[in-house]
Amino acid sequence: MADYETITVETDAQGNAGVTLITLNRPKALNALNSQVLNDLIEAFAAYQADETQLCAVLTGSGEKAFAAGADIKEMSEKAAADFYLQDFFAPWTSEIVKKTRKPWIAAVNGFALGGGCELAMMADFIIASENAKFGQPEINLGVAPGMGGSQRLTKAIGKSKAMEMCLTGRMMGAEEAERSNLVVRVVPHDELLGDALKTAATIASKPPMAAIANKEMVNAAFETSLDQGLIVERRIFQILAASEDKKEGMAAFVEKREGKWKGR
Numbered sequence: 511m512a513d514y515e516t517i518t519v520e521t522d523a524q525g526n527a528g529v530t531l532i533t534l535n536r537p538k539a540l541n542a543l544n545s546q547v548l549n550d551l552i553e554a555f556a557a558y559q560a561d562e563t564q565l566c567a568v569l570t571g572s573g574e575k576a577f578a579a580g581a582d583i584k585e586m587s588e589k590a591a592a593d594f595y596l597q598d599f600f601a602p603w604t605s606e607i608v609k610k611t612r613k614p615w616i617a618a619v620n621g622f623a624l625g626g627g628c629e630l631a632m633m634a635d636f637i638i639a640s641e642n643a644k645f646g647q648p649e650i651n652l653g654v655a656p657g658m659g660g661s662q663r664l665t666k667a668i669g670k671s672k673a674m675e676m677c678l679t680g681r682m683m684g685a686e687e688a689e690r691s692n693l694v695v696r697v698v699p700h701d702e703l704l705g706d707a708l709k710t711a712a713t714i715a716s717k718p719p720m721a722a723i724a725n726k727e728m729v730n731a732a733f734e735t736s737l738d739q740g741l742i743v744e745r746r747i748f749q750i751l752a753a754s755e756d757k758k759e760g761m762a763a764f765v766e767k768r769e770g771k772w773k774g775r
């Protein structure tokens with residue numbers, strides 16, 4: 511297990527083969543996201559991506575209260591506009607984590623997911639929430655606005671009216687409303703959150719690995735391209751998968767009524 515300052519990482523987590531569990535671990539600061547958290551997460555996600563034995567990841571927060579209560583306000587309060595602009599502050603969250611992690615990962619939201627915390631959860635392929643989860647983009651209360659994708663990903667997830675209202679009022683959305691609004695896949699009792707997320711990740715990890723990456727790429731294409739272009743992406747990826755060893759194995763296993771043995775190629 512690699513050593514990190516602000517997160518913990520467990521491969522084959524809690525006996526689930528192929529599942530990496532990454533836990534934000536600054537509970538006293540409600541897992542606020544400072545530069546060290548970003549650096550640690552970039553390293554952990556790169557290690558997950560590179561490890562051929564690990565096929566799905568879960569990101570959650572330590573402590574009872576928070577997934578992450580936002581970007582670290584104390585760290586940011588001293589920064590000048592020029593620092594934010596010149597460092598292209600917040601850009602690596604997308605360029606280094608979202609773009610480079612081609613394998614699936616799930617956010618298990620166990621409490622507050624506010625500001626950057628909500629934005630980080632929305633970077634995941636999907637969110638499972640505990641009944642204690644609370645989502646929000648309260649940046650307006652600080653005289654600013656979302657900076658890690660909230661105005662874009664929240665709007666795509668829940669639609670303009672609700673996203674606009676959330677950003678303009680800074681109000682929090684509870685788990686039940688988040689499920690109703692399609693922000694989260696499902697809500698589970700707090701004590702069952704991690705077990706549910708790990709079990710879901712284990713199911714994904716049991717699938718043919720290349721097909722899992724391909725399915726993720728296709729669904730993401732729906733957000734980033736027109737329908738026509740997305741359909742081309744889908745067909746091309748399908749055609750590539752049709753040439754894979756796992757396609758041959760998957761179809762043979764179905765015909766022979768047995769489990770497939772995946773090569774990931």
Ligand code: CO8
Pocket residue numbers: 538539540542543579580581582583584586587622624625626627648649652654655656657658
């Ligand atoms: N950054 C740094 N520290 C934080 C953060 C945060 N985002 N959130 C909580 N903490 C710290 C608190 O300061 C406190 O530390 P201490 O004990 O040393 O005083 C500790 O965590 C516990 O917090 P509270 O005592 O406030 O706990 P409560 O249960 O009373 O309240 C809340 C919980 C409602 C979650 C409350 O902590 C809160 O409102 N937090 C801030 C939420 C927020 O505004 N998030 C958005 C942050 S901004 C962002 O993500 C995008 C970029 C914005 C740019 C800003 C430029 C200045």
